[in-house]
Structures are given as structure tokens and as C-alpha cells.
Amino acid sequence: MTENAYIPSGGLPGKIKRLQARFLARDSIQINPVRLMVSISFDDFPKSAVAVGARELEQRNWRGTYYAAAGFACTNTHHGAMFDADDISRLQKAGHEIACHTLNHVDLGQADSATTEAQSDANRDALKKLGLKGGLPAFAYPYGEAAPGNKLVLSSRHETLRGVRPGINRAGDDRNLLKAVGIDGGIEGLTKAHAFIDQAAAKPGWLIFYAHDIQDNPTEWGCTPTQFIDVLDHVRETGADVMPVTEAYRTLISS
Ligand SMILES: [Zn+2]
Numbered sequence: 629m630t631e632n633a634y635i636p637s638g639g640l641p642g643k644i645k646r647l648q649a650r651f652l653a654r655d656s657i658q659i660n661p662v663r664l665m666v667s668i669s670f671d672d673f674p675k676s677a678v679a680v681g682a683r684e685l686e687q688r689n690w691r692g693t694y695y696a697a698a699g700f701a702c703t704n705t706h707h708g709a710m711f712d713a714d715d716i717s718r719l720q721k722a723g724h725e726i727a728c729h730t731l732n733h734v735d736l737g738q739a740d741s742a743t744t745e746a747q748s749d750a751n752r753d754a755l756k757k758l759g760l761k762g763g764l765p766a767f768a769y770p771y772g773e774a775a776p777g778n779k780l781v782l783s784s785r786h787e788t789l790r791g792v793r794p795g796i797n798r799a800g801d802d803r804n805l806l807k808a809v810g811i812d813g814g815i816e817g818l819t820k821a822h823a824f825i826d827q828a829a830a831k832p833g834w835l836i837f838y839a840h841d842i843q844d845n846p847t848e849w850g851c852t853p854t855q856f857i858d859v860l861d862h863v864r865e866t867g868a869d870v871m872p873v874t875e876a877y878r879t880l881i882s883s
Pocket residue numbers: 671672729733769770771
């Protein structure tokens with residue numbers, strides 16, 4: 629079993645923890661978008677998220693956000709070959725955003741504050757060794773798992789903290805646990821992704837997508853190139869603004 633196939637705690641204790649993480653240590657965002665804002669992000673991340681993901685975004689003159697867990701760098705996981713230093717420099721040169729996803733893809737629903745801080749620092753240091761330029765204003769929780777204390781620790785270090793609970797971010801939603809929709813789950817999951825685009829176009833908000841591997845025969849957390857392109861084409865049909873997470877956030881809070 630690879631590290632990423634870890635399953636966070638389930639049952640009632642898991643549910644209670646997830647509710648506490650959702651409703652405590654919140655920081656409400658004040659945004660009122662008049663147009664749909666979309667951010668496309670990638671977690672962990674595999675090379676296919678660059679080869680297919682960055683290529684398709686760039687063809688539309690868009691850029692994405694790559695939440696990197698440097699512990700995966702230069703390894704192979706169930707997502708396939710993972711990113712390396714060449715990918716970091718290729719993405720940054722083209723204007724994509726590199727973001728933080730902890731060093732070792734740690735479940736922050738369980739980790740204590742010291743571990744959380746150390747994971748944030750160590751990931752930054754490791755990414756710098758891989759050529760990262762600049763900081764890491766955006767953060768995504770591995771598995772989407774958060775805890776109130778860790779939300780506070782991270783909110784002072786990063787501008788936005790993203791989870792995996794699906795939804796559209798609107799005024800009053802939580803900067804410390806932004807909603808995001810997976811580009812995954814086969815036909816059923818992709819139908820949901822398209823429905824979120826329609827909802828967000830009808831009532832503008834900030835819709836953040838996250839993807840993993842993009843390949844033929846993807847994992848259950850991944851999608852095929854055709855499915856990825858279908859999502860992008862549907863976004864384009866709405867006339868949405870598409871920006872990396874930090875650029876989108878700064879644009880939304882200042883307008
Ligand atoms: Zn992840």
C-alpha cells in the first residue's frame with residue numbers, strides 16, 4: 629500500500645472530528661464575485677498533471693496551482709511518476725503556482741501543531757532545494773483532513789487553506805478550509821463536476837477544482853485526458869475568469 633492510499637479515520641469519531649474542523653477556527657471570506665471565478669489545481673502531484681494538465685491550461689491561456697508534497701518528488705506512486713525539479717522550474721517559468729501540501733502527505737486531522745508546523749517548513753525547504761522560487765501562499769490539506777488547532781497554525785503561514793469538501797466558495801465561506809471539487813470519480817464524478825460549473829455560472833462564486841493523475845486508465849482519484857479537457861471546455865463555455873488559487877483569492881478580496 630502506498631502512502632497516498634492511506635484512509636483517514638472513519639466512523640463516528642471521524643465524523644465528529646470533521647465537523648469540528650469545519651465549524652471551528654473559521655475565517656470568513658468577504659467576496660462578491662459578479663463573474664464566475666475558477667481555479668484549477670493539482671495535488672501531490674504526478675508528472676501527468678504537468679504533461680497533460682499544464683499543456684491543456686496553457687493552450688487556453690490559463691495557469692493552474694500545483695499543491696506539491698515534496699516527499700513524493702522523484703518517486704513513483706499509484707498516480708504514476710511524480711514531479712521533480714524540472715517540473716517545478718518548467719511550471720514556474722510558464723506562470724503556474726506552486727503550493728504547499730505538507731512534506732510527507734500527513735493527515736492533519738490527527739497531527740499535533742508542532743508536526744503541522746514542521747511539515748509546512750520542511751516542505752518549503754525541500755521545494756526550495758528543488759528550485760522553488762518565492763513563497764507558498766496556498767496550502768491544501770492532504771486528504772482534506774483538518775483540525776481546528778492546525779487550521780490556526782496554518783492560517784498564519786498561508787493565505788488560503790483548501791480542503792476537498794465539494795462546493796462553491798461564496799461570501800462567508802472559510803478561508804481556512806476552502807471547498808474544492810475533484811476532477812475524478814469516473815463518469816459519475818465528472819457529471820458532478822459539470823453540474824458545479826453550471827451552478828457557479830448561474831450564481832457566481834469561486835469554484836476550485838483539484839485533479840491528480842491525468843492518464844488513460846486513471847486511478848479513482850484521477851481522470852482521463854478527455855475527461856479533463858471536457859471540464860476545461862465546459863468552464864470556457866461559461867466565460868469564467870480562470871486563475872491560480874492565490875491570484876484568484878487576491879483578485880476576489882480586492883474587488
Ligand atoms: Zn494529496
